[in-house]
Amino acid sequence: MEDTGKSEFISPKLRKGIQKFFVYFLLALFSFLFFVPFYWMVTTAIKDPNKIFASTPQWIPNPAHWENFSEIFRRMPLFTYIKNTLVVAVLPVIGQMLAAPMIAYSLTKIPWKGSKYIFPLILATMMVPWQVTQVPLYSTWSKLGLINTFVPLCLPAFFGAPYYIYLMRQFVKGLPDSVIEAARIDGAGEFRILYTLVYPMCKPVITTIMVLVFISGWNDLNGPLLYLQDSAKYTLSIGLQMFLTSARQEWDLLMTASTMFTIPLVVIFFLAQKQFIGGISTTSGLK
């Protein structure tokens, strides 16, 4: 067996060992760097206020102040925020779920002339930052009297967003034509093919899109900042941002709030992890 260049003195076995060591070393190092801030958030959340500003970092909170979690509920109307956040996170999920598969199906599996012109247009709109349209849209919603409602934050999702249409299309494109054509020959209508054949086959990508849309609704700050003015309509993002400016330096409580804001997403991520990561992987290029 021929060996390459420099490592002629080292036996292949030893070289493999060194390589392995390097891989594990780097994996461990990066894991530390990526996990530590997360760990820091969760532990600061239950730390004693006096220990937070200690000169040497306290790695294990002692005493643990679990009551910080209930304290947060006293400090801000968390239930209202959660309810509102769920509205602006769940309704768009439903919207995208109705729109994106239908559009993707039409673009890939229905043989009609328009599809090849529409897909490039969809990709092009993906490039338009939403700041470009934000002033006129605000003015329109305001003329319609819909400022301070959830409509501007939810309704657009029902018309499909380019990124999700794109993800969906990449997946639907790979589905076997034969199954769909067979269904057509059997006389099934396109709606029936879409809902009884395509949807079930798209489970991984549908899960991915649902999680992504939910996360983006849950995360969104810019939208609620523009459209929700009444504090009874605030979402967690704004609530937390407000709390940050009112509770400066109370890092334990700020981290408690951040942790609580994060927990639901972590739970969802772990539940959907397998399909979610599989679904994102359908993205490989702009083709």
Next chain:
Amino acid sequence: MNLTAREKSKKGKQKMSRMEKRFFRIGLLFVSPWIIGFLCFQIFPICSALYYSFTDYNVFQPAKWVGLKNYIQLFKNDLFYKSLQNTLYVTVIGLPLGLVVSLSLATLLNQQAKGLRVFRTLFYLPTVVPVVASAMLFLWVLNPEYGLLNNLLSLLGIKGPSWLSDPNYTKLSLLIMDVWRCGQTMIIFLSALKAVPPSLYEAAQLDGAGPVKRFFKITLPYISPTIQFNMIMGLIGYFQYFTQAFVFASVSQQQQTITGGPKNSLLFYSLYLYQQGFSYLKMGYASAMAIILFVIVMIVSFFALRISEKRVNYDVE
């Protein structure tokens, strides 16, 4: 196929067959949500923004035509240039940094080792933390006196900078956080790496190519479509850089209405646009900014696609 299509167009508007007509109608029906959305949420607002950009407008009163006034004011305004410069800074530094880190992590996860799924989850976890929560967490981690980072740095004998108040470091602070949240890009890279046929590597190894050479001669060309995709997505992300900066800036300078952070070092384009439009209700001015942003985005993405198209290797698929 091609021939018949050409013949058809030569003969002019020949009638479509019944089947074609049916497919055309149903196809159009299925994309109609997008078409409606495209007209209402893209075309119409972009056209209105163009109109508003030539007016004085504050939502409550009708727009008043002022010609090029907004644009002239913009081009005379230092803050406008500052915001462009800040946005350019994070794009030029953050984009390559993010791509390199996420590709390195993906490469690491593509090695043969045990427990890779656990590591993958660990690397991805930060992406799951909401942006506002991440920003708050990093305000804490980067706290100059009590923050974790400077604490750890002092263990190494390094005196960490004032990440959040020194204008030379504020943008870097944001980028540290962004790199921490690179999981999404990493996963996309990882799936592309997994798709490279092992036979290619084996062949190269027999030819005596070392790991570095293999990476540059085989891996990079093979995953170039994915690099292009992640680059474009990253570019889009930086054009609309808002939430992180908004949270960071709102803390560093609470009292001021223009929250641009220390010495406006965090005044990004979208932040400035937001303030002009929605804090001062100078909607005409903000619209002029929107139109300029639109033009910049069009030019940049045109070139990004053009340049990368030449280098992207689609043949390998």
